[in-house]
Amino acid sequence: MVLTDELKASQGESRFDLLAYLSERQALVEAALDRSLQVIYPETIYEAMRYSLMAGGKRLRPILCLATCELAGGTVEMAMPTACALEMIHTMSLIHDDLPAMDNDDYRRGKLTNHKVFGEDIAILAGDGLLAYAFEHVAVETQNVPADRLLRIVAILGRAVGAAGLVGGQVVDLESEGKSDISLETLTFIHNHKTAALLEASVISGAILAGAAESDVRRLSHYSKNIGLAFQIVDDILDITSTQEELGKTAGKDLRAQKATYPSIWGLEESRRQAHALIQDAKAELADFGDSARPLMAIADFITARTH
Numbered sequence: 001m002v003l004t005d006e007l008k009a010s011q012g013e014s015r016f017d018l019l020a021y022l023s024e025r026q027a028l029v030e031a032a033l034d035r036s037l038q039v040i041y042p043e044t045i046y047e048a049m050r051y052s053l054m055a056g057g058k059r060l061r062p063i064l065c066l067a068t069c070e071l072a073g074g075t076v077e078m079a080m081p082t083a084c085a086l087e088m089i090h091t092m093s094l095i096h097d098d099l100p101a102m103d104n105d106d107y108r109r110g111k112l113t114n115h116k117v118f119g120e121d122i123a124i125l126a127g128d129g130l131l132a133y134a135f136e137h138v139a140v141e142t143q144n145v146p147a148d149r150l151l152r153i154v155a156i157l158g159r160a161v162g163a164a165g166l167v168g169g170q171v172v173d174l175e176s177e178g179k180s181d182i183s184l185e186t187l188t189f190i191h192n193h194k195t196a197a198l199l200e201a202s203v204i205s206g207a208i209l210a211g212a213a214e215s216d217v218r219r220l221s222h223y224s225k226n227i228g229l230a231f232q233i234v235d236d237i238l239d240i241t242s243t244q245e246e247l248g249k250t251a252g253k254d255l256r257a258q259k260a261t262y263p264s265i266w267g268l269e270e271s272r273r274q275a276h277a278l279i280q281d282a283k284a285e286l287a288d289f290g291d292s293a294r295p296l297m298a299i300a301d302f303i304t305a306r307t308h
């Protein structure tokens with residue numbers, strides 16, 4: 001995947017070769033995802049699941065999970081099934097988000113959306129299939145992790161996906177549709193649930209798999225909540241300032257739909273300032289981890305520097 005100028009910019013600040021790190025991690029995750037799901041009978045559903053799962057994307061959630069597992073003294077192997085499950089859950093949420101009954105989008109990750117290729121019925125089922133398989137994959141494939149930790153991971157993933165997470169955020173988002181005057185509190189509820197919840201699950205699950213102390217899990221949780229919200233503010237900014245080619249999905253949608261966004265409430269400059277402040281707070285949470293937190297520091301910088 002091409003990750004260029006914004007990475008070089010964030011590299012400058014953190015003196016860490018994030019480009020090399022992300023490329024290496026993306027390759028590991030791509031290979032593990034590829035191995036995780038074979039096409040068998042009935043082929044249509046496996047092809048639809050693989051179409052979206054293997055359609056690229058930054059693989060940020062799996063990379064965060066692997067990074068915190070290593071930070072807490074664990075290995076890539078311990079965390080890989082959970083890392084893949086996080087990407088399966090993320091991918092299924094994108095498939096359902098793009099459906100005509102939701103955002104009705106034609107493009108995602110630079111390709112036609114799942115329902116445009118396979119039809120709405122199969123796209124719904126592909127999302128369901130990926131969601132269920134994520135949990136099976138964690139339970140069946142995780143090695144060398146005590147069962148009590150694994151049980152915690154199942155609970156964390158379930159909470160991040162359900163009404164307390166992605167689903168709850170999506171419901172408030174749907175209820176806010178067509179209302180350009182929604183409050184900052186409602187907007188923040190939506191994004192804390194739609195975006196930050198799964199990012200938090202990604203960050204803390206890696207640490208929990210490795211058996212991190214609770215105080216470290218709490219610090220990582222604060223880090224992830226801040227980067228999650230900053231990520232969404234930047235997403236809102238990019239919807240205004242980027243092209244469809246850069247984003248790999250329809251650009252300018254929020255403005256056309258007169259949707260409340262951080263830039264519509266704060267303006268572009270204040271939105272950039274708020275995202276930057278959240279990233280500084282996130283990085284402050286990592287101070288005690290020393291050099292082993294360099295990947296997480298650099299990823300935090302990358303979130304505000306990215307252009308897609």
Ligand code: GRG
Nearest residue numbers: 057058059093094096097161166167170194195
């Ligand atoms: C979870 C059962 C279930 C249903 C889905 C549709 C829905 C409920 C929730 C919406 C979740 C959603 C689409 C949140 C937006 C998250 C977001 C910021 C996506 C973009 O993430 P990137 O930039 O994308 O990491 P890539 O393509 O790089 O992975």
